[in-house]
Amino acid sequence: MGLLLMKIQGNSYRDSSGIEISFSEGIIDSISETQSSIDKDLFLGPGFTDIQVNGYGGIDYNEIQSDPMNLAGISRLLYQEGVTTHFPTIITNDPGQISKLIHQIVSLRKGDELSRMSIEGLHIEGPFISPVDGPRGAHPKEFVRAPDWSLVQKWQNESKGLIKMITLSPEWENANSFIERCVDYGILVSIGHTNATHQQILDAVSAGARLSTHLGNGMHPILARHPNYLWSQLSQDLLGASIIADGFHLPAEVIQVFQKVKNEKLLLVSDSVSLAGMPAGDYNLHIGGEVTLTSEGKLHLTSNSSILAGSASNIRNGVSFLVKNKLALLPEAWEMASVRPEKILNPGHKIFEEGAIADLILCRMSENGELQVIKTIKHGREVYSA
Numbered sequence: 001m002g003l004l005l006m007k008i009q010g011n012s013y014r015d016s017s018g019i020e021i022s023f024s025e026g027i028i029d030s031i032s033e034t035q036s037s038i039d040k041d042l043f044l045g046p047g048f049t050d051i052q053v054n055g056y057g058g059i060d061y062n063e064i065q066s067d068p069m070n071l072a073g074i075s076r077l078l079y080q081e082g083v084t085t086h087f088p089t090i091i092t093n094d095p096g097q098i099s100k101l102i103h104q105i106v107s108l109r110k111g112d113e114l115s116r117m118s119i120e121g122l123h124i125e126g127p128f129i130s131p132v133d134g135p136r137g138a139h140p141k142e143f144v145r146a147p148d149w150s151l152v153q154k155w156q157n158e159s160k161g162l163i164k165m166i167t168l169s170p171e172w173e174n175a176n177s178f179i180e181r182c183v184d185y186g187i188l189v190s191i192g193h194t195n196a197t198h199q200q201i202l203d204a205v206s207a208g209a210r211l212s213t214h215l216g217n218g219m220h221p222i223l224a225r226h227p228n229y230l231w232s233q234l235s236q237d238l239l240g241a242s243i244i245a246d247g248f249h250l251p252a253e254v255i256q257v258f259q260k261v262k263n264e265k266l267l268l269v270s271d272s273v274s275l276a277g278m279p280a281g282d283y284n285l286h287i288g289g290e291v292t293l294t295s296e297g298k299l300h301l302t303s304n305s306s307i308l309a310g311s312a313s314n315i316r317n318g319v320s321f322l323v324k325n326k327l328a329l330l331p332e333a334w335e336m337a338s339v340r341p342e343k344i345l346n347p348g349h350k351i352f353e354e355g356a357i358a359d360l361i362l363c364r365m366s367e368n369g370e371l372q373v374i375k376t377i378k379h380g381r382e383v384y385s386a
Ligand SMILES: [Zn+2]
Pocket: 125, 137, 192, 193, 214, 218
């Protein structure tokens, strides 16, 4: 068998120096300086990792499909956006329904190599969240319940060990023993959709919770000045935080404060719903009813433009949003969508260095700060070229 060696050149996303990366059999062999002339707006860096994807391009991981292969489009569309790894996110539902949704992702990975390469884990968001209106967000109240380890074990068996992350609220009495078990089994516990007290949040961190899910969203619209669960989560250095940076979910000044507090533990997620990546227009959703997607990418109830109906964004949009609005320089924004989620999910993994998996993207930065994906390489294989 011949050795397949490939090379790619671009300006490093870190410091804009011209680099050449060689890789073989899916692994980076070397990253070296190059003297060749490279367009100054072409940047090379690690592929994006999105740990919260409910759906994309009109396809929904939270709906039972007539054929699981209907879901295969999501990985392909995300490769076009520079996402080399994503975590399908299954939200609060009937436990049996969650099993079925897990099964169809297992079948998808079995039958479709491009999906199998992109889907490195599952994120279960709920049903162990707050039942309270506001923190619960759009999750159906009837299926919200206390943490149940036997259910997670069942789902984990059904998923063949694919569950890597659970978002829960520590306001339930048995939350701490549940969190400890998750941690023992290598599942990242993230706090979200919560109405927990300060002490409950401290206890959850002691038990091993290490992230806050879409911090600043899934909250009461009006909150007591203090104490409240936002200050509590901000105060804990062990907790990283994910944010939705689409221009609609969080005002810029909130992102600025989160950056100052969470530093290199602040990361991007898209939290995209199925209408992400679709043309602007009015839609009738299976869950959610009449919604409108604007040309700016805001998804809201048709009857009330101030009520968001989920995120129609992708993580590349998030990087562009941060850069365009001068909330972060390119290297930091890029890491918020790649290195940081990878580090929190796979501590100790090499990223964008010799010996790391060759998950790479080549992007062009337009004059207005929009990042456009030119080429996506997953595990050393070209999966998208513009
Ligand atoms: Zn959520």
